[in-house]
Amino acid sequence: MKTYGVIMAGGGGTRFWPLSRKSRPKQFLNLSGKDTMVMDTANRLSSIVDKDDIMVVTSMAHRDMTIQLTKGTLKADHILGEPAARNTAACIGYAAMEIVRKYEDGIMVIVPSDHFVKNEVEYTSVMKDAVTLAEQTNALVTVGIKPVFPCTGYGYIKNTDMKYDIDVIHTPRKVVEFVEKPDLETAEGYLESGEYAWNSGMFVWKASTILQYFERLLPDIYEYLVKIGDAMGKSNEADVINELYPQIPKISIDYGIMERADNVLMLEGDFGWNDVGSFDALEQVYGTDEWGNVRMADACTIDTKDCILYGACSDKLIATLGVKNLVIAQTDDVVLVCDKSKAQEVKQFIDAMDGTPYSKFL
Amino acid sequence: MKTYGVIMAGGGGTRFWPLSRKSRPKQFLNLSGKDTMVMDTANRLSSIVDKDDIMVVTSMAHRDMTIQLTKGTLKADHILGEPAARNTAACIGYAAMEIVRKYEDGIMVIVPSDHFVKNEVEYTSVMKDAVTLAEQTNALVTVGIKPVFPCTGYGYIKNTDMKYDIDVIHTPRKVVEFVEKPDLETAEGYLESGEYAWNSGMFVWKASTILQYFERLLPDIYEYLVKIGDAMGKSNEADVINELYPQIPKISIDYGIMERADNVLMLEGDFGWNDVGSFDALEQVYGTDEWGNVRMADACTIDTKDCILYGACSDKLIATLGVKNLVIAQTDDVVLVCDKSKAQEVKQFIDAMDGTPYSKFL
Numbered sequence: 001m002k003t004y005g006v007i008m009a010g011g012g013g014t015r016f017w018p019l020s021r022k023s024r025p026k027q028f029l030n031l032s033g034k035d036t037m038v039m040d041t042a043n044r045l046s047s048i049v050d051k052d053d054i055m056v057v058t059s060m061a062h063r064d065m066t067i068q069l070t071k072g073t074l075k076a077d078h079i080l081g082e083p084a085a086r087n088t089a090a091c092i093g094y095a096a097m098e099i100v101r102k103y104e105d106g107i108m109v110i111v112p113s114d115h116f117v118k119n120e121v122e123y124t125s126v127m128k129d130a131v132t133l134a135e136q137t138n139a140l141v142t143v144g145i146k147p148v149f150p151c152t153g154y155g156y157i158k159n160t161d162m163k164y165d166i167d168v169i170h171t172p173r174k175v176v177e178f179v180e181k182p183d184l185e186t187a188e189g190y191l192e193s194g195e196y197a198w199n200s201g202m203f204v205w206k207a208s209t210i211l212q213y214f215e216r217l218l219p220d221i222y223e224y225l226v227k228i229g230d231a232m233g234k235s236n237e238a239d240v241i242n243e244l245y246p247q248i249p250k251i252s253i254d255y256g257i258m259e260r261a262d263n264v265l266m267l268e269g270d271f272g273w274n275d276v277g278s279f280d281a282l283e284q285v286y287g288t289d290e291w292g293n294v295r296m297a298d299a300c301t302i303d304t305k306d307c308i309l310y311g312a313c314s315d316k317l318i319a320t321l322g323v324k325n326l327v328i329a330q331t332d333d334v335v336l337v338c339d340k341s342k343a344q345e346v347k348q349f350i351d352a353m354d355g356t357p358y359s360k361f362l
Numbered sequence: 363m364k365t366y367g368v369i370m371a372g373g374g375g376t377r378f379w380p381l382s383r384k385s386r387p388k389q390f391l392n393l394s395g396k397d398t399m400v401m402d403t404a405n406r407l408s409s410i411v412d413k414d415d416i417m418v419v420t421s422m423a424h425r426d427m428t429i430q431l432t433k434g435t436l437k438a439d440h441i442l443g444e445p446a447a448r449n450t451a452a453c454i455g456y457a458a459m460e461i462v463r464k465y466e467d468g469i470m471v472i473v474p475s476d477h478f479v480k481n482e483v484e485y486t487s488v489m490k491d492a493v494t495l496a497e498q499t500n501a502l503v504t505v506g507i508k509p510v511f512p513c514t515g516y517g518y519i520k521n522t523d524m525k526y527d528i529d530v531i532h533t534p535r536k537v538v539e540f541v542e543k544p545d546l547e548t549a550e551g552y553l554e555s556g557e558y559a560w561n562s563g564m565f566v567w568k569a570s571t572i573l574q575y576f577e578r579l580l581p582d583i584y585e586y587l588v589k590i591g592d593a594m595g596k597s598n599e600a601d602v603i604n605e606l607y608p609q610i611p612k613i614s615i616d617y618g619i620m621e622r623a624d625n626v627l628m629l630e631g632d633f634g635w636n637d638v639g640s641f642d643a644l645e646q647v648y649g650t651d652e653w654g655n656v657r658m659a660d661a662c663t664i665d666t667k668d669c670i671l672y673g674a675c676s677d678k679l680i681a682t683l684g685v686k687n688l689v690i691a692q693t694d695d696v697v698l699v700c701d702k703s704k705a706q707e708v709k710q711f712i713d714a715m716d717g718t719p720y721s722k723f724l
Contacts, residue, residue, distance in 0.1 A: 018679075300711055300714055302711065303704070316696065316697070319696055319711055320699045321707060321710065323699055323700065326685065333679060334679045335678070335680055336683070337688065338683040339683065345664075345683060345684070346683065349662055349664065358660070358662055
């Protein structure tokens, strides 16, 4: 069965402001120093899925930009635009319907567009096993991340050993339950037990299989998907999507299906994954200098420790003296100076400035 | 006797980097929000001295800029250029010689170009008294600042009551001695005693009088000044100055003359004076908001206390979250982030970057 990549690129990404803007969310930033996150993701995925079969689902507002950014790598008609953000269930259902109606069926390898992976060889190995597993078992397969510290910022997947007679390198595991972001004590218990993995939001399954789950567990959404599917390839396709898509109930695939499905398997990935959820994650992505500073900027630092310096502009300098534990991000028109412990609260600026004369900086 | 203003504007001003640059030292910045410091100084002085009689002594490298900045206010031929910085004795001697040779004699009102004065009415009153005093007594008159806290960053002038039968508003005081920057304990003693004033570097005297002091106390320098004076108004004036001025020994007027002269008087000034010696002084100049922040920038501040935010650029934002006691200064090409307690060490950047590819930011 043919394999399709589905890159979910619909996020608004407010936690990297001022690098990310309304007009250019995080997945369209070059945070790796190599390429935009969406292109890094496409390139990484291309070791598992033919580039011609990789789709991107993004906001309609960012569709043209996505086509430009992925030009020469991905097919323009594989860049799907959502007229409104309706969370991951709608996004995945839309892509599944596209595959079933236009290409009969296929294995979907669904990945977020804005995560970082250090070890791409291991990533490829795990994802290939996930494809094999999904094809041979009809299961919903997810890739959990082997936790390396008691993180309170991720959801966890409780899982258990299981014998599967399938020729894969990584042992398939049975998912027991999905659990919410824990407090520190709980997270420490999870880490110690060895029974929990981080929920990375990466999924592999047959398009036809997930649509069966939609029909059974999310019938409201399924009804919309079928109507949209019926219009696919017809002259009124865009009109139908524009009318119906914004009406689809907002629910995540985790809440809507994964937590309630019966046949969910997990492969454990240990490939230096990071969801790059806020500025402080850049320490894991880039590493630090001898003073603990991340230096992704032209910077002159004196008596400066454990800071994250990021310049998204050319020919500008960050100069620091006698400071520590700061995030400093400089763009052409904004400089952010934030205590590192508050890095996850940067989205507060969006609320603070929306509707003010400063909203032009959002 | 006619009165002349002499604005000393030869400083390099590294303590306001990145606002100040090699090409534009502090005295040419608009830190007050009104005008450049040199123009603020000229305007302030114009209540005591006719604008046509105000001179500026600055580096030859900044002479053209000074002429442009003061155009329409000061006479271009009163902007004197120093071929090299030789400290205040040379600067004052040069101006005195200019006055004696070109205008016979006059009272010189000598002020730094980069200080701030809050109460200009009181300033005018004190300075006018200083002119009267200098004219009637032939003394070297300085204006000491009534100290308001035990500052360790200024030199002090020990002074004592004295009966003078002169019609001035402010009581003339006899200078006992000039003392160096004290430690905190000593400064506290000075403040308590009431016998000490801050040395502001403002002087009033007859040009002929100070030249007599040069002849007696700094004969080496006097010799250069006479040679330069002999060339004044002649075709070789520029050549002589360019050749001789850089050879004048470097010494301050305080060390060279004030501390050694016998007839030194002081008037005490209490007019909201500040030498604006570093970024933290901006708190005194501007005052703070309810969170203790100086806001001289487009800024969105969340959970931000006791910071100094200064934007020397248009249409750029400073955004802060969870920080305190920082100086953040943004220009078109540099952002400085500095702990407020280190504000006086900003000049370290000059040494750190000189000769590196970043020297273009100096």
